Amino acid sequence: MSRIGKIARRTFLIGSAAIVGGVAFGVYAARKPAPNPLRPEEGEVALNPYVLIDADGVTIIVPKAEMGQGVQTTWATLAAEELDIAPADLRIEHGPPGKAYYNRGMGGQILPVPEYKLSGWQEALGEQLSVAGKLFNMQVTGGSTSTVDGYEKMRHAGASARETLKEAAAQQLGVARSTLKTEGGAVVAPDGTRLPYPELALAAAEIDPIVADLRPRGDWRLLGRSQPRHDQAPKATGTAEFSIDVRLEGMKFAALKRNPYQGGAMNGFDPADALAIPGVEQVVDLGDGVAVVANNSWSAMQGAEAVVFDWGAGNYPATTDAIYARFEEALKGDANSTLLDQGDADTLPQGAQEVSADYQVPYLSHAQMEPLSATAIHHGDRMELWSGNQIPIHCRAAAAEEAGLDEIAITLHTTLMGGGFGRRGFTDFTRYAARLATKMQGTPVQLLWSREEDMTHGYYRPGAIAKFRGAVQDGKAVLVDGRIAGQSATASFMKILLGIAPAGPDKIHVEGAFDQPYAIPNARIRGYLAKFDLPVGPWRSVGASINGFIFDSFIDEMAHAAGADPLDFRLQMMREEDPRSAGVLEAVRDISGWTGKTPEGVGRGVGFCYSFGTPVAEVIEVHQTEDGIKLAKAWIAVDPGLAIDPANIEAQMFGGMMFGLSAAMHQQITFADGAAEQMNFYDFDAVRMNTAPEVVEVKIIESGHRVSGVGEPGTPPAASALANALFDLTGQRARRLPLADQFDFVV
């Protein structure tokens, strides 16, 4: 058992602890020495390490939501790079909720300045704010931060484990540590003697963990190269276990039914018809909804539809038109934010040509492939839960509240997730399962949301409207003045994370618009918030999913008004402002062979957005065919600073673009009589294999800027690139989504 490790480079602390049959290594960051999370105080939940070594081998703990983005493989590879072990020989586990697993990558996103302008001291401040995140239990997977978060600490964990294992071997062999090397999961002596790590684990636990410098990039053997994902064979054989796949002895299957007037009360219900369905066993009152419990999920879902309810109204406008009227009204009130305000945005520069346009985007469901579910059993004095979630500490707290137990009595298993896209960053599905299990003590129960239940209940991507006014002169934009109104996704999410909705300017509401790298002398972006209780939240790329379309579409409109090539127009205003962004635009120009000219029947559009620290540019080509407009080809350029795993970056870029295209073409949640109108994939469709564009190339640029995320930045430019391509093809400008309402696509 060791003492707290020395303060490592920057602010990292390294600790180790003995475990049964082995040793655990952890790395954590703090502004000042903090309690070693590997050695908790009495009564605290134990042990939050990253590397565990015991007789069975080496296990890497990746306390991040694996939703398809490959974070488990990336984090394991970061540790393996220093640990000298084949990634295929590692076991990977999510591990329990733990405060030491707070996300140190989110700080830079808190500062109300464009990320491309962050200076060194601001980045440092951002990291310190992340450390403050520890106070807020910010074990969060989101904001494209996982690689940023793990980039140094997982390598430190690997390096410390390696050197400490070498020291254990050195003592055993009676040689100096410097004479030893490591390879293939073993320490190797000069005479060739191999000591596998598990054989050294017990001895290593007796040694103070050793801090080592990280290997320079030039020495990397794994990082920077595409790694096979460890989850491929399980996912190709149906053996990967998702939340919905948890099966316990004697488990009951339950379906949730809540008020379609979201947040409204349940005044009463009659379960008789449900109870008459074969297989249905009971209908449990959950306060604001019911769970129908059966011996199979289908009977439970049939039962949930058969219960007769008396629902109260929701506290929000009852129709789509009424909701958007509230946005119009918000524009007449005070701005919540003016995060970009330079030059004189009130005055049209002399001789300049004015351009103006209004935009509207819809509410959206996440529609992750796996409908929400969680499984729980209440043992009376403790509860065990399984849920695929992005915020395990908060889910555990919610379960404890429902179960009437201390958090220490809650064991939460975070499973693989069949997509998340932000929806799993809430506690509701875990909380309802805990509530149900508390009412069925001793019986394990899985609480499933039907697709309809999932789709008709937010937290939705909020809709928005925007009014933009600008001016062009001599081929350049000289003015942009944008006003964006909508519901705040931040407020509801922060209320879950922090318990309060922070006051002040909502940066996320205007991200993708106020923070774009263009030198426009007179520029102002103002955000306006409409407040009502329709549940909204983060959706892949959050504010940039809205403003990426609006702002970049407006840039494109100004380019055409100026008589300029739309790509070159962007580039001219970007070169001085942010060379890194200009680099991706030049790259997408080159790989797509952009000429600004397209033959009859072909349209091309470019889209650009800087989000989550990563600039992405996309070109989409559409073809007019006999069957309608076909998305034919796409090209993507991205600069994540460093490319840790190129194949995974490509997958995230294409996937992010597809997510954006699906929404842009097909998706909207509308409201009538207070309820969401869309139910399932038949009225909330996505791009399919036959309607997806061929991705000709994804170009990854490594500017050497600090590593930045890739999970979300592929999404924002997709809608504008497509809308701009449709304009090129048809001359019709799309200022409203979804596009399938206005254009005849191949289906």
Add this chain to the structure above:
Amino acid sequence: MANLTINGETRYVDLPDEVPLLWALRDGLNMTGTKFGCGVAACGACTVQIDGEAVRSCQVAVGDVWGEVTTIEGIGTPDNLSVLQAAWVDHQVAQCGYCQSGQIMQAAALLAENPSPSDAEIDDAMSGNLCRCGTYPRIRAAIHDAASKMQEA
């Protein structure tokens, strides 16, 4: 209540006849490789084969199953992958992975019928199988690759 032949074995399902095959597999037999995505045949996540034909198991009542059922568990295991599954791994197809059981069962039925499908034929066969992560290009590549490996064999 029904006796079904699933992956070559006779299995007894103790659920009402109107329960869809999907739920007989998942909840009655704990065979969770077949996934629930929509319940209305709009996403393809629940695709299995009956007598070699790809069907949406959410739409077939257990009492109506007309032949031998093959699920993802029946065509290979992590230690003994089928050619198609091996192609899926080689091409690193899965992201979240939730739709992939259905994609693979649909693709297996396609290749059984058409050993060398064109891109357009793959599109026709696979467009009922939704993927929200956007893995389509790798699915297509894996199908082509498996097709050529099967023909060599």
